[in-house]
Amino acid sequence: MTGQVRTVDGRVAGRRGQATRQKLLDCLAEMLSSSPYRDVKVIDVARKAGTSPATFYQYFPDVEGAVLEIAEEMAKEGAGLTELVSGRSWVGKAAWQTSEDLVDGFLDFWRRHDAILRVVDLGAAEGDKRFYKIRMKILNSVTNSLTDAVKELQAKGKVDKEVSAAAMAGSLVAMLASVAGHQKGFTTWGVKQAELKPNLALLVHLGITGKKPVR
Amino acid sequence: MTGQVRTVDGRVAGRRGQATRQKLLDCLAEMLSSSPYRDVKVIDVARKAGTSPATFYQYFPDVEGAVLEIAEEMAKEGAGLTELVSGRSWVGKAAWQTSEDLVDGFLDFWRRHDAILRVVDLGAAEGDKRFYKIRMKILNSVTNSLTDAVKELQAKGKVDKEVSAAAMAGSLVAMLASVAGHQKGFTTWGVKQAELKPNLALLVHLGITGKKPVR
DNA sequence: ACTTGTCCTGTCATGCCGTCAGCTTACCGA
DNA sequence: TCGGTAAGCTGACGGCATGACAGGACAAGT
Numbered sequence: 001m002t003g004q005v006r007t008v009d010g011r012v013a014g015r016r017g018q019a020t021r022q023k024l025l026d027c028l029a030e031m032l033s034s035s036p037y038r039d040v041k042v043i044d045v046a047r048k049a050g051t052s053p054a055t056f057y058q059y060f061p062d063v064e065g066a067v068l069e070i071a072e073e074m075a076k077e078g079a080g081l082t083e084l085v086s087g088r089s090w091v092g093k094a095a096w097q098t099s100e101d102l103v104d105g106f107l108d109f110w111r112r113h114d115a116i117l118r119v120v121d122l123g124a125a126e127g128d129k130r131f132y133k134i135r136m137k138i139l140n141s142v143t144n145s146l147t148d149a150v151k152e153l154q155a156k157g158k159v160d161k162e163v164s165a166a167a168m169a170g171s172l173v174a175m176l177a178s179v180a181g182h183q184k185g186f187t188t189w190g191v192k193q194a195e196l197k198p199n200l201a202l203l204v205h206l207g208i209t210g211k212k213p214v215r
Numbered sequence: 216m217t218g219q220v221r222t223v224d225g226r227v228a229g230r231r232g233q234a235t236r237q238k239l240l241d242c243l244a245e246m247l248s249s250s251p252y253r254d255v256k257v258i259d260v261a262r263k264a265g266t267s268p269a270t271f272y273q274y275f276p277d278v279e280g281a282v283l284e285i286a287e288e289m290a291k292e293g294a295g296l297t298e299l300v301s302g303r304s305w306v307g308k309a310a311w312q313t314s315e316d317l318v319d320g321f322l323d324f325w326r327r328h329d330a331i332l333r334v335v336d337l338g339a340a341e342g343d344k345r346f347y348k349i350r351m352k353i354l355n356s357v358t359n360s361l362t363d364a365v366k367e368l369q370a371k372g373k374v375d376k377e378v379s380a381a382a383m384a385g386s387l388v389a390m391l392a393s394v395a396g397h398q399k400g401f402t403t404w405g406v407k408q409a410e411l412k413p414n415l416a417l418l419v420h421l422g423i424t425g426k427k428p429v430r
Numbered sequence: 431a432c433t434t435g436t437c438c439t440g441t442c443a444t445g446c447c448g449t450c451a452g453c454t455t456a457c458c459g460a
Numbered sequence: 461t462c463g464g465t466a467a468g469c470t471g472a473c474g475g476c477a478t479g480a481c482a483g484g485a486c487a488a489g490t
Contacts, residue, residue, distance in 0.1 A: 167406045
């Protein structure tokens with residue numbers, strides 16, 4: 001696929017090298033969960049990994065570069081989110097189930113990767129194409145499936161033609177991503193997870209099918 | 216309101232002092248729009264403002280502190296977003312108009328303050344209560360109004376009782392905020408502003424009233 | 431001109447960044 | 461077994477940002 005893993009100065013990384021590289025990535029990921037992105041320093045990551053800053057720079061151009069690596073890894077897993085939508089039914093009771101499963105899967109994925117997703121989100125919002133691409137990779141896996149679903153329903157005459165399938169799918173996915181990113185915020189504000197999920201599912205259902213769900 | 220503006224070491228800032236302070240804030244805001252948050256350095260802000268780093272530290276404890284100041288300022292303006300919802304009708308054709316206006320106003324506000332809102336969003340997602348509070352202040356102004364709207368419709372029996380008004384309003388507002396924050400992303404991906412807005416309005420309408428809009 | 435309080439900056443110690451030369455370690459073929 | 465070679469790591473260094481302070485510049489009133 002991408003050939004071998006290489007150091008910044010072009011060497012091919014061997015067993016040991018890949019191990020330390022991975023350890024650095026792991027430590028970086030951990031730091032991102034525990035301290036603000038702005039305060040994550042190379043020296044801290046290196047210390048945590050029991051190595052020196054110079055070693056870090058052997059494998060990554062800078063913190064951002066390493067973050068991209070982690071994000072790329074996560075994006076691979078994220079591509080699997082397609083399963084939540086593709087091949088699922090958007091008719092009758094099944095549609096409600098599909099909506100619920102989508103919301104569940106989405107929130108869960110976000111919770112597992114919240115730290116790195118925060119940074120990806122920021123990078124994308126700041127206009128960095130590399131981060132934007134990764135964000136797309138994850139969201140598109142769902143967005144495209146949803147877009148198809150809407151188009152299909154439109155073809156059957158079950159949804160208004162004037163609805164832009166892409167815009168609708170994109171908006172819904174953006175909503176899921178945003179809510180997922182602020183899950184803690186919602187709960188401290190007084191909205192419980194238990195009531196959040198059904199409402200998100202309701203909105204998804206409404207957006208895709210244009211109708212109230214049959215439960 | 217908050218008494219006088221004070222320097223870090225407790226002095227009261229006079230006319231001239233407040234001017235440079237403001238200039239520093241303006242320059243910081245400008246920097247935030249043009250370069251990644253992580254790379255914004257005190258020295259650059261000071262240079263841009265035609266002053267020295269030491270001056271910056273007279274008025275702010277650090278970059279984050281100054282950002283909070285700007286955010287606070289913006290939040291005051293953001294409180295005015297309530298107007299987009301409160302006292303508006305959610306029945307018949309008027310409801311569609313209300314939805315459209317809300318979306319318009321929201322996207323516009325976000326576009327005008329996108330840089331600072333990005334940082335606030337990040338801070339909030341990272342769990343910083345100060346940023347979280349500011350984000351709440353802005354979003355709540357809309358969320359609360361929307362919550363009331365839903366509750367009112369529920370009281371009239373026009374919306375299912377099982378819908379959690381708060382969760383619904385919160386989700387919709389989160390969606391608006393997220394889409395607003397990635398407006399550029401949407402356009403480069405091929406979704407035009409022109410089709411994005413009506414679809415958002417449609418989702419808002421569906422979420423609040425539970426019905427398709429009458430246009 | 432002098433005083434007073436506000437305002438700004440030169441300077442300095444500290445600490446992180448990013449790079450390099452050079453040392454150690456692992457692998458491999460003879 | 462023994463070099464030879466490439467991989468792997470680090471100490472050390474110049475450069476820059478940070479944050480604190482003391483002292484100089486400035487405006488306003490007397």
